[in-house]
Amino acid sequence: MSQTTKTPIQCTGTLLGFIYHEGTKLKYLRVTVEGREYWFKVAKDLRKTLDSQIQPGAMVLITGQQGRSLQTGILKLKAETVTLAGANATTHPAPTAKSTAKTKPATILVCQKSSCRKRGADQVCQVLAAEMRDRQLDHITIKPTGCLKQCKQGPNLVFLPERAKYSKVKHHEIPDLVDKHLAPTASRK
Incomplete structure (x- = not known):
C-alpha cells in the first residue's frame, strides 16, 4: 500500500x-x-x-x-x-469508506464483454444512465470496460473509488445500488 x-x-x-x-x-x-x-x-x-x-x-x-x-x-x-469465525463470534464493522483525502468523482464500471452483454449489461447501462440523469448526477461517470474476470456471473459492475463489485446485476436492482453507494448525493427528485 x-x-x-x-x-x-x-x-x-x-x-x-x-x-x-x-x-x-x-x-x-x-x-x-x-x-x-x-x-x-x-x-x-x-x-x-x-x-x-x-x-x-x-x-x-x-x-x-x-x-x-x-x-x-x-x-x-x-x-x-x-x-x-465461530457461530458465537462477535461481528466487527465493515471497512470504512470515508475518505480524509480529496477523492475523484465516483465512477461506475460496467463490463461490456460478450458474456456480460448476453446476460443484460446493455440494459444495465441504460438503466444506470437513466438513474444518473433522473437524479441529476451528471458528475458520475459510467464507464464501459473490458472483462472483469467474472464472465459467468455477468453482468458485472464496480463502483469506484470504493471498489464495490457486483455480479449477476439485474436492471431493477440499479436504484438500490445507486442509493447504497451514492446516497449522500443521490436523493430522488
Whole structure:
C-alpha cells in the first residue's frame, strides 16, 4: 500500500471466493461484510499458511490494514490474518469508506464483454444512465470496460473509488445500488 494512510482493521464477513494471479498465486479474498463485497489483498506470508478449512461460504474474521491512496482516494484492504469465525463470534464493522483525502468523482464500471452483454449489461447501462440523469448526477461517470474476470456471473459492475463489485446485476436492482453507494448525493427528485 504505497502512498496511503493506513489504519488497523478487524472485520467479520462471509468468504465469497479467492482471486488468483497467473492462475496459481493467491492474491485476493472476496468477502461480503454487511451486505457489501470487498477484496482483501492477502499478505505474502499468509498466502502459504492460510487454513485449508477456510472455504467459500465460511464466516471469517480478518485482521489487517486499510488504507486509502492519497492520489486516487481508492480504499485498499490488506488481510494479515484470516481465521474461521465461530457461530458465537462477535461481528466487527465493515471497512470504512470515508475518505480524509480529496477523492475523484465516483465512477461506475460496467463490463461490456460478450458474456456480460448476453446476460443484460446493455440494459444495465441504460438503466444506470437513466438513474444518473433522473437524479441529476451528471458528475458520475459510467464507464464501459473490458472483462472483469467474472464472465459467468455477468453482468458485472464496480463502483469506484470504493471498489464495490457486483455480479449477476439485474436492471431493477440499479436504484438500490445507486442509493447504497451514492446516497449522500443521490436523493430522488
